[in-house]
Amino acid sequence: MTSSLFFNITTIAYFAAMVLFIVYIVSRIQAIGLTATGVVWAGFVANTIAIGLRWREAYALGFQQAPLSNLYESVVFFAWSIALVYLLMDLKYKQRAVGAFVIPFAFIFMIWAQLGLNAEIQPLVPALQSNWLTYHVITCFLGYAAFAVACGASIMYLLVIGREERKGNNQGLMGIFPSAKVLDDINYKAIMFGFPMLSLGIITGAAWANYAWGTYWSWDPKETWSLIIWFIYAAFLHARFTRGWVGRKAAWLSILGFAATIFCYLGVNLLLSGLHSYGS
Amino acid sequence: MPAKKNPIDALWDFFCSLKLTIVTLILLAATSIIGTVIQQNRSPEEYLQRYSESTYRLLDSLQFFDMYHSWWFLALLGIFSLNLIACSLKRFPLVWKAVTQPRLVADNALFQTFANTEEQLLKGKSSSEVGEKVSAFLRQHFAAPVLTEQDGALHFFAQKMPYARFGVYVTHLSILIIFVGAIIGNLWGYKAFVNIVEGTSESRVWPRGSNAPIDLGFTVRCDEFSVSFYEGSNRPKEFKSLLTVIDGGQVVKERHPVIVNDPLSYKGITFYQSSYGPTGDAQIQLQATALAGGETVDLSVRQGQRVDLPGGGTLRVLSVSQSYQNFGPGAQLEVVDADGKRSTYLVLKNFPGFDSRRDAAYRFVLGDFKQRYYTGLQVAKDPGVWVVWLGCFLMVVGSMVAFFMSHRRIWVRVETVGDQVGVKIGGSAHRNQPGFELFFDEFKKNLKSELAS
Numbered sequence: 001m002t003s004s005l006f007f008n009i010t011t012i013a014y015f016a017a018m019v020l021f022i023v024y025i026v027s028r029i030q031a032i033g034l035t036a037t038g039v040v041w042a043g044f045v046a047n048t049i050a051i052g053l054r055w056r057e058a059y060a061l062g063f064q065q066a067p068l069s070n071l072y073e074s075v076v077f078f079a080w081s082i083a084l085v086y087l088l089m090d091l092k093y094k095q096r097a098v099g100a101f102v103i104p105f106a107f108i109f110m111i112w113a114q115l116g117l118n119a120e121i122q123p124l125v126p127a128l129q130s131n132w133l134t135y136h137v138i139t140c141f142l143g144y145a146a147f148a149v150a151c152g153a154s155i156m157y158l159l160v161i162g163r164e165e166r167k168g169n170n171q172g173l174m175g176i177f178p179s180a181k182v183l184d185d186i187n188y189k190a191i192m193f194g195f196p197m198l199s200l201g202i203i204t205g206a207a208w209a210n211y212a213w214g215t216y217w218s219w220d221p222k223e224t225w226s227l228i229i230w231f232i233y234a235a236f237l238h239a240r241f242t243r244g245w246v247g248r249k250a251a252w253l254s255i256l257g258f259a260a261t262i263f264c265y266l267g268v269n270l271l272l273s274g275l276h277s278y279g280s
Numbered sequence: 281m282p283a284k285k286n287p288i289d290a291l292w293d294f295f296c297s298l299k300l301t302i303v304t305l306i307l308l309a310a311t312s313i314i315g316t317v318i319q320q321n322r323s324p325e326e327y328l329q330r331y332s333e334s335t336y337r338l339l340d341s342l343q344f345f346d347m348y349h350s351w352w353f354l355a356l357l358g359i360f361s362l363n364l365i366a367c368s369l370k371r372f373p374l375v376w377k378a379v380t381q382p383r384l385v386a387d388n389a390l391f392q393t394f395a396n397t398e399e400q401l402l403k404g405k406s407s408s409e410v411g412e413k414v415s416a417f418l419r420q421h422f423a424a425p426v427l428t429e430q431d432g433a434l435h436f437f438a439q440k441m442p443y444a445r446f447g448v449y450v451t452h453l454s455i456l457i458i459f460v461g462a463i464i465g466n467l468w469g470y471k472a473f474v475n476i477v478e479g480t481s482e483s484r485v486w487p488r489g490s491n492a493p494i495d496l497g498f499t500v501r502c503d504e505f506s507v508s509f510y511e512g513s514n515r516p517k518e519f520k521s522l523l524t525v526i527d528g529g530q531v532v533k534e535r536h537p538v539i540v541n542d543p544l545s546y547k548g549i550t551f552y553q554s555s556y557g558p559t560g561d562a563q564i565q566l567q568a569t570a571l572a573g574g575e576t577v578d579l580s581v582r583q584g585q586r587v588d589l590p591g592g593g594t595l596r597v598l599s600v601s602q603s604y605q606n607f608g609p610g611a612q613l614e615v616v617d618a619d620g621k622r623s624t625y626l627v628l629k630n631f632p633g634f635d636s637r638r639d640a641a642y643r644f645v646l647g648d649f650k651q652r653y654y655t656g657l658q659v660a661k662d663p664g665v666w667v668v669w670l671g672c673f674l675m676v677v678g679s680m681v682a683f684f685m686s687h688r689r690i691w692v693r694v695e696t697v698g699d700q701v702g703v704k705i706g707g708s709a710h711r712n713q714p715g716f717e718l719f720f721d722e723f724k725k726n727l728k729s730e731l732a733s
Contacts, residue, residue, distance in 0.1 A: 129540070
């Protein structure tokens with residue numbers, strides 16, 4: 001029983017769930033939607049076991065470290081976080097169609113980790129040997145995952161809103177999409193959860209930077225991009241109270257925010273130079 | 281057309297506007313990208329290698345090379361702060377009043393503003409009897425009510441978490457506190473750097489972007505620097521300096537280990553392990569055997585120095601490393617044999633046979649080598665950092681309260697209507713209205729059946 005076996009099961013489960021969600025949207029058979037959600041649960045459990053096993057495997061190699069130490073581990077943890085936030089959202093709203101727009105993110109990250117990234121367990125370089133690493137990574141990724149769910153809901157919102165405005169109701173392929181009102185609510189609630197998490201992620205990062213380098217903020221590209229995301233979602237939250245900014249514009253802000261999140265997470269490491277470059 | 285506003289009111293309205301908030305936030309986000317694409321605070325030479333001279337001049341005049349301290353970025357942050365202060369000042373007094381002086385009596389006009397109300401008429405009961413039931417029910421299922429008797433009617437008011445309304449103001453204030461902390465750090469703190477060679481002391485550090493050193497007021501000695509590697513790899517495991525602090529001739533900290541992620545603080549000044557490097561030439565212990573004659577000699581060689589070998593050849597150590605690729609300590613040697621033939625050897629301490637070649641004239645065993653190092657320390661003094669942490673703490677607490685707690689209020693009016701008792705219920709929440717509706721519907725149903733019994 002190795003972690004890689006369970007990571008493979010996770011990848012297959014997220015793929016199967018993604019396909020089932022699409023079949024559900026086309027067929028509108030409730031049982032398929034329910035099955036898809038069940039498969040996400042199975043994938044989430046496998047993902048959890050896999051991360052746990054990998055933690056144990058690192059200890060067996062003599063490295064006292066949480067499995068959050070390199071790009072591979074962070075990507076599979078990101079997939080885990082997306083599944084977690086999705087499932088919490090599903091427990092509350094039971095809007096199965098949303099899975100078709102969120103679970104693909106989890107699947108893409110898993111398949112990328114499995115096929116494209118180095119899964120070797122490596123000991124931590126001195127800069128990363130700190131308990132702050134765990135707090136920083138967990139808070140950031142829970143925030144990022146919430147933004148992924150919000151982005152999925154926003155894409156659906158933009159698909160639905162035009163039809164709702166024209167016909168007054170929602171028919172055809174998007175017949176089982178939640179109403180624009182519900183999607184807007186999911187978008188808002190997800191960001192309401194993600195925004196404090198992102199703030200905590202930035203704060204724990206600043207506290208760690210201060211402890212490791214003596215400066216809590218140095219306008220490093222990663223720090224700056226996390227602040228850019230923070231600005232975008234802060235704008236989103238205020239847009240909700242402002243006439244002329246609710247609805248479509250708020251949905252676009254949410255999508256823009258997630259695009260910036262992905263850039264902050266991956267683009268900065270791969271394209272720009274800075275303090276986080278050891279993360280790749 | 282409304283009358284033209286006077287300029288001060290217009291300015292006030294401008295800074296109170298939420299549209300300004302959104303536009304400022306988006307502008308801050310967009311402009312911040314510049315500094316992540318253009319490397320900040322490099323030397324003009326470095327920029328001129330990347331950009332043409334005209335591009336360089338343009339970017340420089342726009343202050344793009346230090347954009348986070350440029351006048352226009354600071355101006356944006358200033359507008360952001362003013363907007364935040366103005367919005368809060370405008371709304372806070374109303375909220376303060378709503379919390380400290382709640383409306384205890386709900387009239388019909390207030391009831392009309394609620395999306396969710398309920399009326400009930402009860403027969404054969406006195407209003408005081410009903411009032412007691414209402415009071416007990418509110419206390420048990422919501423919060424202890426305040427009773428006001430007015431115009432012959434009983435007015436009950438109960439609320440939960442009124443302080444939830446302050447969450448947003450605490451969050452706004454926290455941002456200003458963080459700014460204040462950052463300004464304190466900029467004015468009265470510094471970030472500096474010092475290299476200390478093993479066995480030597482320093483009492484001055486060099487701030488970034490300045491040639492004038494800062495006197496610490498005490499002395500720091502580096503007793504030893506070491507770097508260790510993970511077994512079988514060149515992946516560093518630990519960088520460690522042993523530092524001794526001497527203040528007024530007294531040793532106050534002795535051989536204190538400083539590693540990455542574990543700094544040393546003394547008198548508000550903190551030393552962080554940051555870099556290291558070799559200093560001076562290494563002294564290498566080597567055993568050389570001439571394969572032709574079998575003669576063996578022990579040598580102690582300084583890096584770069586040429587020494588004689590048995591059998592007429594000479595030797596020079598080109599480089600040494602504590603971690604040669606993944607093979608541990610190693611040295612590169614250049615050997616010139618008696619015939620003038622030049623060859624290089626790679627000698628690894630952990631693999632003594634590694635360099636043996638058929639045509640080799642010598643065999644070497646690498647012993648210990650001594651390399652003096654200097655340790656590079658980041659030195660920081662930041663009296664504002666605790667203000668920043670206070671701001672961060674308030675931001676977390678404030679945003680949690682603002683996002684997840686809601687001020688819920690319920691009004692109940694009990695009055696005599698003819699020979700019956702009328703009960704009117706209304707309620708509202710300052711946020712998460714749908715969640716409140718679920719609770720309130722259940723509450724109304726239960727109160728109704730309780731009163732009917």
